[in-house]
Amino acid sequence: MVRTLSFRISSLIASLLLITALAVMMSVWVSTYRFAQAQISRDLSVGSNIFQQVMGNRNQQLTNSAEVLAADFGFRQAVATHDVDTIISAMDNHSSRISADMMAILDLNGIPEVTSHINTSALASLNKGLNFKSIVARGGASLVMPLNGKAFQIVMVVIKAPAPIGIAVIGFEIDTRLALQLKQITGLDVTFLVDQQNFPTKLISTLSSPSPTELWSSIQPNWGVSFRDEPLLQSVSFPLYSSESGDIDVLVTDDLRRVFTQFDQLQLTIIAIASLAIVLALVTGILFSRQISRPLRQMVNITRRIATGQYKNHIQIKAQTREFNDLVDAFSGMQDELHDREEKITFQATHDLVTGVINRQTFTERVQDHMNLNETFTLIGFRVSNFRQINDMFGPTTADKSLINLCYRLQPLVPLLARHGGSSFVAFLEGIIDDGRLNKLAEMVRLASEADGLNINFEVQMGVVTYPADVENSIGLMRRLDIAMDSARYAHNCIHFYKAGQEEDYVKRLKIVEDLRSAMRDHGRGLEMHYQPKLNLQTGQLNRAEALIRWIHPEQGFIRPDLFIPLAEQSGLINALTEWIIDSVALQAALWHQMGHNIQIAINLSMQDITRADMLDIISHTLKKYKVRPEQIAFEITESELMQQPEQTIERLERFRKAGFRLSIDDFGTGYSSLSYLKSLPVTELKIDREFVMKLAEDVNDQTIVKSTIELAHRFNLEVIAEGVEDFRALKMLSHWGCEWAQGYYISRPLPADQVVEWMEVLKTQHELVSLARETAQV
Numbered sequence: 001m002v003r004t005l006s007f008r009i010s011s012l013i014a015s016l017l018l019i020t021a022l023a024v025m026m027s028v029w030v031s032t033y034r035f036a037q038a039q040i041s042r043d044l045s046v047g048s049n050i051f052q053q054v055m056g057n058r059n060q061q062l063t064n065s066a067e068v069l070a071a072d073f074g075f076r077q078a079v080a081t082h083d084v085d086t087i088i089s090a091m092d093n094h095s096s097r098i099s100a101d102m103m104a105i106l107d108l109n110g111i112p113e114v115t116s117h118i119n120t121s122a123l124a125s126l127n128k129g130l131n132f133k134s135i136v137a138r139g140g141a142s143l144v145m146p147l148n149g150k151a152f153q154i155v156m157v158v159i160k161a162p163a164p165i166g167i168a169v170i171g172f173e174i175d176t177r178l179a180l181q182l183k184q185i186t187g188l189d190v191t192f193l194v195d196q197q198n199f200p201t202k203l204i205s206t207l208s209s210p211s212p213t214e215l216w217s218s219i220q221p222n223w224g225v226s227f228r229d230e231p232l233l234q235s236v237s238f239p240l241y242s243s244e245s246g247d248i249d250v251l252v253t254d255d256l257r258r259v260f261t262q263f264d265q266l267q268l269t270i271i272a273i274a275s276l277a278i279v280l281a282l283v284t285g286i287l288f289s290r291q292i293s294r295p296l297r298q299m300v301n302i303t304r305r306i307a308t309g310q311y312k313n314h315i316q317i318k319a320q321t322r323e324f325n326d327l328v329d330a331f332s333g334m335q336d337e338l339h340d341r342e343e344k345i346t347f348q349a350t351h352d353l354v355t356g357v358i359n360r361q362t363f364t365e366r367v368q369d370h371m372n373l374n375e376t377f378t379l380i381g382f383r384v385s386n387f388r389q390i391n392d393m394f395g396p397t398t399a400d401k402s403l404i405n406l407c408y409r410l411q412p413l414v415p416l417l418a419r420h421g422g423s424s425f426v427a428f429l430e431g432i433i434d435d436g437r438l439n440k441l442a443e444m445v446r447l448a449s450e451a452d453g454l455n456i457n458f459e460v461q462m463g464v465v466t467y468p469a470d471v472e473n474s475i476g477l478m479r480r481l482d483i484a485m486d487s488a489r490y491a492h493n494c495i496h497f498y499k500a501g502q503e504e505d506y507v508k509r510l511k512i513v514e515d516l517r518s519a520m521r522d523h524g525r526g527l528e529m530h531y532q533p534k535l536n537l538q539t540g541q542l543n544r545a546e547a548l549i550r551w552i553h554p555e556q557g558f559i560r561p562d563l564f565i566p567l568a569e570q571s572g573l574i575n576a577l578t579e580w581i582i583d584s585v586a587l588q589a590a591l592w593h594q595m596g597h598n599i600q601i602a603i604n605l606s607m608q609d610i611t612r613a614d615m616l617d618i619i620s621h622t623l624k625k626y627k628v629r630p631e632q633i634a635f636e637i638t639e640s641e642l643m644q645q646p647e648q649t650i651e652r653l654e655r656f657r658k659a660g661f662r663l664s665i666d667d668f669g670t671g672y673s674s675l676s677y678l679k680s681l682p683v684t685e686l687k688i689d690r691e692f693v694m695k696l697a698e699d700v701n702d703q704t705i706v707k708s709t710i711e712l713a714h715r716f717n718l719e720v721i722a723e724g725v726e727d728f729r730a731l732k733m734l735s736h737w738g739c740e741w742a743q744g745y746y747i748s749r750p751l752p753a754d755q756v757v758e759w760m761e762v763l764k765t766q767h768e769l770v771s772l773a774r775e776t777a778q779v
């Protein structure tokens with residue numbers, strides 16, 4: 001079982017003391033025992049000697065007295081003449097004088113002749129047990145013997161006249177009085193045990209009510225320690241008489257308590273001292289161990305505190321042992337190291353390790369703090385959109401350095417700056433930012449970053465959200481910041497302020513992307529190509545058409561391509577979609593061709609399609625599959641997209657041209673392309689944006705633009721097509737200005753493939769168009 005240190009120390013001390021106390025008691029007991037034994041046996045042997053002397057003296061007195069009686073002349077004469085009356089009166093006289101308990105006259109054979117105070121039968125035993133011849137020869141005898149079950153001290157004296165004529169016997173009963181006298185003299189208890197045939201055992205003793213067994217066992221006593229008040233006896237015995245008819249034994253007894261009371265006292269004292277010592281030991285043990293365990297406990301508390309991550313407090317424990325102080329030092333060291341390590345880990349967990357600014361998680365928490373204080377603030381997210389190129393071009397080390405520089409530049413300008421993602425950052429500003437400050441910040445961000453001696457230019461898009469105007473919780477805020485940053489790509493100056501409802505739109509768009517993705521997985525289910533015929537203003541022919549995609553969403557119905565095409569571009573779905581379009585268009589071209597209609601179909605391509613390395617391979621492969629020639633297909637690319645990567649695009653487009661495809665610059669007039677650039681573009685056609693065409697008949701500005709564009713295109717040997725022709729007047733104008741092609745609702749809306757041919761036939765018969773074409777042809 002696990003115990004406390006103080007318990008262990010105190011119990012150790014206490015048990016040591018207990019053992020010591022027991023050992024002391026043991027040795028005291030042994031020596032006391034030995035001493036007591038020696039003393040008792042000495043006392044007993046002295047006592048026995050005295051007893052025997054006293055008994056001897058008494059015998060002598062009795063003998064003297066008997067001799068006096070036997071020497072009396074009158075008495076002798078009475079015995080010789082058998083004068084019984086005289087004998088009796090003399091015996092009575094004598095016995096009362098010496099207080100004898102019995103008197104008798106025996107003949108020389110021991111047969112009683114006259115008795116006093118005792119019956120004759122009692123004396124019969126005398127006769128049996130003794131040799132009277134030798135008694136007569138010796139002149140008398142003295143002995144102790146049982147008579148009538150009692151013990152008697154008997155003296156016999158031969159009565160001579162002058163020859164022996166009889167024996168005078170005088171007896172004294174051994175009684176308690178004698179025993180008490182003996183006790184007074186010896187200082188020991190005296191017991192006579194009388195055991196005579198036909199009589200109950202008689203006990204004459206100075207002891208209060210002892211039993212014979214008890215007495216006999218006290219000869220070999222059990223030397224135990226006694227605290228009780230019962231007698232603890234030790235005796236020596238010797239026989240006073242022993243024959244077939246009975247025994248008389250005497251026991252001289254000493255009470256051991258006398259010796260042992262002192263010893264008991266000593267024992268008690270030792271126990272008391274030992275107990276006191278144990279209590280003292282426990283107390284000092286507890287105090288001592290407290291002294292040891294107190295710093296240990298403190299240490300335990302400190303360890304617990306460290307476990308909860310509190311390292312700051314200096315460990316202040318002063319123990320009285322060097323080992324413990326060493327431990328404290330080691331602990332302090334450990335605490336410091338833990339502290340350092342945790343700081344490091346915390347830093348790593350809360351900061352971006354490349355730039356050293358805080359990470360997104362920490363930023364969100366800090367922003368939450370400001371929200372909790374109900375502050376108004378602005379978050380600005382920056383995305384370095386060309387970071388990937390920078391990385392590819394200069395290597396990751398230099399690219400990282402450029403980001404570090406950017407952070408270094410921005411940090412003094414904003415209270416809080418964090419890395420938001422790979423190449424995006426987010427800054428916190430108090431209050432609502434004004435345009436001036438925002439532009440200054442944008443300028444700072446876009447400043448060339450110096451890294452490894454290189455000047456690196458960042459293309460940066462910035463999204464702005466304000467709290468609480470734009471959103472009320474931190475997660476939503478960060479999400480809307482992402483949306484704003486995304487939108488910034490298409491915004492003027494690449495700065496976008498989050499607009500109300502934008503997230504909802506965003507979610508909707510996400511759903512569209514998801515649904516489009518699953519439609520693509522399902523072989524373009526719900527997707528269909530429509531074709532819008534193009535009218536040749538010079539020949540009146542309708543032998544070209546633009547392929548325009550249609551998507552009937554299972555829930556939302558018709559979705560405009562200018563909504564989902566940009567989404568497909570943003571989500572990387574456009575490549576698959578274009579492949580699907582090329583496949584459908586090529587199939588359609590093949591079908592028309594089989595039907596004898598030579599219609600050139602223009603496919604709209606996104607920039608991502610153009611930059612795809614395998615685009616041309618895919619196109620040729622598909623065309624081969626349906627046995628379609630390149631002349632049957634043309635491509636349209638918007639001007640604004642062409643302007644994104646001018647050099648690369650030129651190179652790509654040249655390959656398309658080499659493969660035999662016609663190329664058209666779509667939405668011309670919206671992309672601000674320069675003349676020199678236009679000149680170098682390997683295209684065959686300019687397609688004037690419908691913005692300038694739809695109200696051409698009414699808008700003089702549009703007329704100027706369209707007319708000069710047509711002229712310009714012709715200078716560069718490019719054909720011109722106008723889209724968005726919605727009325728005859730516009731068509732006429734275009735025709736007059738030499739525009740080669742026209743496309744628009746006035747001619748035809750985009751149609752499903754099966755209606756196109758039919759509709760073309762109908763269109764051919766349209767009076768106005770035909771005559772216009774003829775007119776133009778004449779000019």
Ligand code: C2E
Pocket residue numbers: 532547548549560561562565581603604605606636666667690694723724725726743744745746750
């Ligand atoms: P876009 O290439 O400029 O296509 C011409 C758009 O003008 C078509 O819209 C067409 O329906 C519309 N239009 C034609 N004549 C008139 C007219 O007289 N008045 C007016 N107001 N509009 C006219 P649509 O089909 O909604 O397509 C919108 C845009 O979606 C296209 O503009 C094109 O950029 C994109 N798009 C459509 N189909 C595809 C496709 O298959 N692939 C790619 N990459 N983009 C496509």
Ligand code: CA
Pocket residue numbers: 546604636666
């Ligand atoms: Ca187009």
Ligand code: CA
Pocket residue numbers: 666667687689690723
């Ligand atoms: Ca267009």
